[in-house]
Amino acid sequence: MSVDRALIISALVIFVMMATTITGCWSRREIDTIGFLMAIGVDEAQEKGKIQLTVHVAKPFAIGGGAEAKGTTEEKPFWVVSSTGHTVFEAMRNLVSQSPRRPFLAHSRFILIGEELARRGIGDVIDWFQRDGEMRRRAWIVVAKGAKASDLLQVEFELEPMPSEGGMGIVMATRTELSTTITDCTLHCFLQQLEGEGADPVATRAEIILRPQEFDIRGELRREKVGASARITGAAVFKDDKLVGWLNKPETRGFNWIMGQVRSGIIVIKKPGEEDRFIGLEILRARGRFRPEFKDGRVSVTVGIEAEANVGDVQGFIDPLRFPEIWDSMERRMATVIKNEVMAAVAKAQELGSDIFGFGAELNRRDPEKWAEIKDRWDDEFPRVGVHVEVKAKLRRSGLVIRSTRIKR
Amino acid sequence: MNKVEGGRISGRQLAAMLILSRIVPITIAFPLITGIEVPQDAWIASLLGMLLAIPFVLLVVRLGLRFPHKTIIEYSEILLGKCLGKLVGLVLVLYWIHTAATVARALGEAYTIAIMPETPILVFMIIMGFLAANAARNGLEVVGRAGESVVWIVLFFLVLMFVLPFDVMHFRNLAPVLSRGFRPVAAPMGTATSFFLQFIVLGMVMPYLNRPEDAARFSIYAVLVSGLLMTSLTVALVAVFGPTVSGLTMPAFSLGRMVSIAQFLERIEAVTMGAWTLSVWIKLALFLWASAVGLAQLFGVSRFQPLLYPLGAIVVAFGILSYESYTHLQIFHEFRHFGIFSFIVALGTTGILYLVALMRRSLSPGVRR
Secondary structure, eight states, X not given: OHHHHHHHHHHHHHHHHHHHHTSOOTTOOOGGGEEEEEEEEEEEOSSTTOEEEEEEEEOHHHHOSSTTTTTTOSSOSEEEEEEEESSHHHHHHHGGGTOSSEEEOTTOOEEEEEHHHHXXXXXXXXXXXXXXXXXXXXXXXXXXXXXXXXXXXXXXXSSOSSHXXXXXXXXXXXXXXXXXXXXXXXXXXXXXXXXXXXOOOEEEXXXXXXXXXXXXXXXXXXXXXXXXXXXXXXXXXXXXXXXXXXXXXXXXXXXXXXXTOOOOOEEEEEETTEEEEEEEEEEEEEEEEEEEEEETTEEEEEEEEEEEEEEEEESSOOOTTTOTHHHHHHHHHHHHHHHHHHHHHHHHHHHHTOOTTOHHXXXXXXXXXXXXXXXXXXXXXXXXXXXXXXXXXXXOOOTTOSSOOOXXX | OOOOXXXXXXXXXXXXXXXXXXXXXXXXXXXXXXXXXXXXXXXXXXXXXXXXXXXXXXXXXXHHHHSTTOOHHHHHXXXXXXXXXXXXXXXXXXXXXXXXXXXXXXHHHHIIIIIOTTSOHHHHHHHHHHHHHHHHHTOHHHHHHHHHHHHHHHHHHHHHHHHGGGGGOOGGGGOSTTTTOSHHHHHHHXXXXXXXGGGGGHHHHGGGBXXXXXXXXXXXXXXXXXXXXXXXXXXXHHHHHGGGGGGOSSHHHHHHHTOEETTXXXXXXXXXXXXXXXXXXXXXXXXXXXXXXXXXXXXXXXXXXXXXXXXXXXXXXXXXXXXXXXHHHHHHTSIIIIIHHHIIIIXXXXXXXXXXXXXXXHHOTTOOO
16 A cells, blocks of 8 residues: 555655656757857957957758858858857847847867967967867967858858868868878867977868969869868967967978888988989878987987888989989989978977977986976077987888889980 | 664775766866866876875774674664764764765756756756655765766766777876975875765764675775776876866866767767766765755654655755855866865764774773664
8 A cells, every 4th residue: 555655755856857848958959050160260359359260160951051051152061150248148149130030169170370369379369268168179280371160150151051071171181191181180189289288289280272263174063163162281389378370281281201201201312313303202190209308408300210211203204214223313313302301390389499299208207306406497498499300211112003104315 | 772774785886986986076177186286297196186085985994893783873873872972963964965066066067068068057957856866865875886887887978988089198298206305295185085085974874784894895995996997087088188187177078078989989978978977876876865865864754765855855955055156166176165164074074083982992801782
């Protein structure tokens, strides 16, 4: 009897709880009330002390539903809108007054920073991106060279209707195919380098390419003409949270050599014996590491790089079967090119006074006591660090032909 | 003997409940690592904290073995006399109620911060309080069996959590080791140990073991399993987050968010929440049960079941009232507050009881009951 009553009572309690909780969530959001932010740009606003936030919202209905509708729409599948505020969060909320759909951040892949703001320092704007639960720490940080983030958000790419997807495609491709993008430019890594001792952050550098108006592209997408596009052109160098300079493409690859992040790419060498002709070598795999040491009061860094490449493209004639010395000679030239890239990156970093490689951090890991002595004057010490590069370059294969076609003359 | 609880549990069930209890303060909040000065040495603090817990657990077990079929509440009365014994018992019961309240609050906080920011925190706390009280009302056997089946799921989830973000782990973040000596490691180590001191609940559970002599073995298993889990999680966290780890509100949760495998398996924080919710349930049930049985024995009530729903309500209210914000909860769990509090309550009471037991035996060797 009492068991029955307990059963009935507990069933009632459960029923009431289910009726109140399961029928709907408190904070439910239907998909058609959400605006998916694909990229977020931060600039200094015209009003002093304020921040301008520009976002790039996907327009799902303009992406097209069925297969035949895809890409035929005249509308751009995205919308770029700006708002301002004293903090990033306030600006984001102010967006709501212009956006019929509630901004949703979990899909945004880029945090774009305008050059002006980057030079002033981004420490004050970056907090919200890690504090907010919707944002992902794997978002890429991109600095717009010579432009505002809001301009960079206006660019379009021919092959992707959605610029953020296009941008991601380019970032991924330059990272793996060219190795001219820094692999770890995400918010996650940026924050670690901001906080970690003896390391300064880097970010991706992007530039806007303006297309001349008369240039008419008739692509698959019958959108309006693409007015501006963008390209990845290397890396942005920060000192603490302030942008201090840029690495161009070879310097960026130099940086990647040191960090062991080179995946692929083309090394162009002059053809041995015929200095006006070139040979293109394709990097297959590479390893890179560095070891900082104290030598009589000074810090010196030994960088060791091992690289393997294929012969990919030859101007003129080579025949390694009959003249095997050319193989060694190409390897030597490849090593020189790598070394030059590395030294260019080091020279630029030392000129800017920014320890983007984390030489100091590595020193701390190896010899914390010595590091404790040196760390207060590391800013003065870093530009004087001597860097020695040892490159082991190996050519492995030569494609489908070993001897070039001998052109009869 | 006032037998308010008639259940019997096995050693494995005991280990499961203890493991789940210890896992609670590492799956979402991670007091050991929050605000730590030298994050790369956190794993040392974790390991040492675990080792320090073993003698304490052995102390509680030996005390329990001295008084077979008696809970810590009962034998403190035998040892210290009616008045002082009841006082010690009351302190312990309040400690368990406080533990339960903290756990309930932390559960609510985690849900509001991470998943449903607009839902009032009371919703989660009341639901969990009800579920846990309900489980505890059915006795220790039910909690033990639930723990035994849940622990595998939770362990699996936790292992997933610290293995899957492997692509963002940089083990060089763990160097240099002990660059600033042992001093900065001491406080986090104390924090790690202070949560193990909650194992004093063993004093309540031991008399219901079907083989009390297993208690030492299985509670040390529990210390080792949860301690090693905690250490591996610490290593993973530092490897992933580097120096920024000490600023994270919910480190393990953030770790789950970092998972990205082939752009396909991403952001498994729901898994983390699952592990957390299950372990919170068992911990809450265990501590509610201990407080209810403790209260019943203190005040000579013959059944503990009627106490559980009111206790659940008290725990929820206490949880809300104890901490003004999540930040306060985190500040409280630093070593200088919670650590010292735990050491005084748990180590103090068991220490006194054990000393008195030793003295009594040497004074009158005949009396041993």
